Amino acid sequence: MRRRLAPYLLLAPSLAGIGLLLVWPALQVAERSFQNYGLPQVLGSEPATWAGFSNFTSILADPEFWLSLRISLIFAAVAVPLTLIAGTLVGLLLHRLGRKMAAFVSTAALLAWATPAVAASVVFVWMFSPDGGIVDWLLGEVPGLGGPARWSGYNWTTVSALPAYTVLTLIVVWQGFPFIAVSVLAGLKMMPSELAEAARVDGAGPWRVFRSVRYPILKPIFLVLLLLSIIWDFGVFTQAYLVTGQLGNRNEYNLGIYAYDKAFTMPPSYGLGSALALVLTVILLVITAGYVRSSVRQGALE
Amino acid sequence: MNRQKVVLNAAAIVVAVVTLLPIFFMLSTSLKPAGEIFSLTPRLLPSHPTWSNYGAVISGSAAGRPYWDFLRNSLAVTVIAVVASSLIAMLASIAVARFRFRFRTAYLIMLLIVQMLPQQALVIALYLDFRAVNMLDSLAGLTILYTAFALPVTIFMLRNFVAAVPRQLEEAAAIDGASPPRVFWHVLLPLVAPGMVTTSVFAFISTWNEFVFALAFLGTDQSKYTLPVYVTYFFGQHSASWGPIMAASTLFTIPVMIFFLIVQRRLRDGMIAGAVKG
Structure with missing residues (x-):
């Protein structure tokens, strides 16, 4: 009897914590997205009333929602492949390097990974700053790009979405490629080196070796990395919040910032914010379902 | 063959230099006097390095309060959350690694899913819940x-370390008459301790860096700010004082880097063992 109860007792504290602070609020978000929930409800002066689908219909009618959704989608579509390609190339490079060189490069990469998102964002904003930032100066010095007159004082971050998300892409790739590189390297290490060797002897070039020998073995790892990268980049908040000027530049909102702004900017509309958060969550959970499936297939839950 | 080696090493150096560039830039700007920061032709290195930016951040003359206040807040929150989540995760890991029971797979799948819940979604509900209980x-x-947030990843990684300890050791101790708590303290815990260090690195980094909740929860009372909120506030209020901002960012980043360099080897292994958010 004790033996049968033991696992449940051991799980109880974690279940309480996760249930109360992760699962329950997720359910609350779902509930509030169908309610009118603003300042009066928070203060208790009026009860929350059911709103049916009105939060969702007003979101769908809001052009800002479609803009933010488009920004999130395009950003993920650009940043995810770039991170995966950069990470894979560095992973392949690490595999071929000598021990000392590999340690040097992977230390550099992991330092980028360990840099707090807030610090990384602030540094990139400074590098791309219109007042004394190094990038504007550098672009002005490169012949054929229009010279200093074109680039001096160029505002990357707070005027329009394209340059701001270019900076954001650089931050996300910079912080994201080390994880991909280390995972790809781990996959390569598990692979017998004779396979690639044999292919090379048979006259296969580097691309052919990767495509026909390495990629098939790395495929399950790539699938997980792809799904994780989509989840992270689609939901990116901290870096986007800082690069786009800490709320206010509405033409640069992605879905996460838009939801945050709807919920917290005065007058707060927690119902609308919840509805947006639910949309974001459902999109991410659909991708997560793929992640869970491939984890189960690879036996990660054994 | 040799030429290929040269090409590879050259590529490696380029990758490392480009990767280190932003970190280098943060350090170099933090050591520059104001006049050099806004010069028309930026230089990589400060010509007259100064600690004055650090002085302004540490004394609090750059933005509101002394740096130590924020460091203390961040350290307290992070250390307590990491220790608490490691202990709770340890219990859960034993259950998952040592027992077969109904709902075991369901529990693990639940961990994978909650790990992926977007924080911008949860923050709205939790803000109202925490508001309701003051x-x-x-x-x-x-x-x-933060303790709860660190749990899913920590459990997911720690259970592998528990599973790696041979069961026979515990069984032998039990046959010798050791009670389950004694087996835990004297057999299992010492063997899993290195694994706990690895997993706590991840919990430490994600907690130390956590931004969304600190931003939403900590209102205008600066004395409560953790380092990410402090740097953000500073950056928003004094966006032109790049020297002190870079000094503050450096001071915020350094503890993570030191922690990370100490455990670098394990970190690489841990990153492979469990998918972890950066």
Whole structure:
């Protein structure tokens, strides 16, 4: 009897914590997205009333929602492949390097990974700053790009979405490629080196070796990395919040910032914010379902 | 063959230099006097390095309060949350690694899913919940939250370390008459300790860096700010003082880097063992 109860007792504290602070609020978000929930409800002066689908219909009618959704989608579509390609190339490079060189490069990469998102964002904003930032100066010095007159004082971050998300892409790739590189390297290490060797002897070039020998073995790892990268980049908040000027530049909102702004900017509309958060969550959970499936297939839950 | 080696090493150096560039830039700007920061032709290195930016941040003359206040807040929240989540995760890991029971797979799948819940979604509900119990502007509230947030990843990674300890060791101790708590303290815990260090690195980094909840929960009372909120506030209020901002960012980043360099080897292994958010 004790033996049968033991696992449940051991799980109880974690279940309480996760249930109360992760699962329950997720359910609350779902509930509030169908309610009118603003300042009066928070203060208790009026009860929350059911709103049916009105939060969702007003979101769908809001052009800002479609803009933010488009920004999130395009950003993920650009940043995810770039991170995966950069990470894979560095992973392949690490595999071929000598021990000392590999340690040097992977230390550099992991330092980028360990840099707090807030610090990384602030540094990139400074590098791309219109007042004394190094990038504007550098672009002005490169012949054929229009010279200093074109680039001096160029505002990357707070005027329009394209340059701001270019900076954001650089931050996300910079912080994201080390994880991909280390995972790809781990996959390569598990692979017998004779396979690639044999292919090379048979006259296969580097691309052919990767495509026909390495990629098939790395495929399950790539699938997980792809799904994780989509989840992270689609939901990116901290870096986007800082690069786009800490709320206010509405033409640069992605879905996460838009939801945050709807919920917290005065007058707060927690119902609308919840509805947006639910949309974001459902999109991410659909991708997560793929992640869970491939984890189960690879036996990660054994 | 040799030429290929040269090409590879050259590529490696380029990758490392480009990767280190932003970090280098943060350090170099933090050591520049104001006049050099806004010069028309930026230089990589400060010509007259100065500690004055650090002085302004540490004394609090750059933005509101002394740096130590924020460091203390961040350290307290992070250390308590990491220790608490490691202990709770340890219990859960034993259950998952040592017992076969109904709902075991369901529990693990639940961990994978909650790990992926977007924080911008949860923050709205938790803000209202914490407001209702008067814990919004409170470091204790954040600590509880961070403990729970660190659990899924920590359990997921720690269970592998528990599973790697041979069962026979525990069985032998039990046959010798040791009670389950004794087996845990004297057999299992010492063997899993290195694994706990690895997993706590991840919990430490994600908690130390956590931004969304600290931003939403900590209102205008600066004395409660953790380092990410402090740097953000500073950056928003004094966006032109790049020297002190870079000094503050450096001071915020350094503890993570030191922690990370100490455990670098394990970190690489741990990154492979469990998918972890950066």
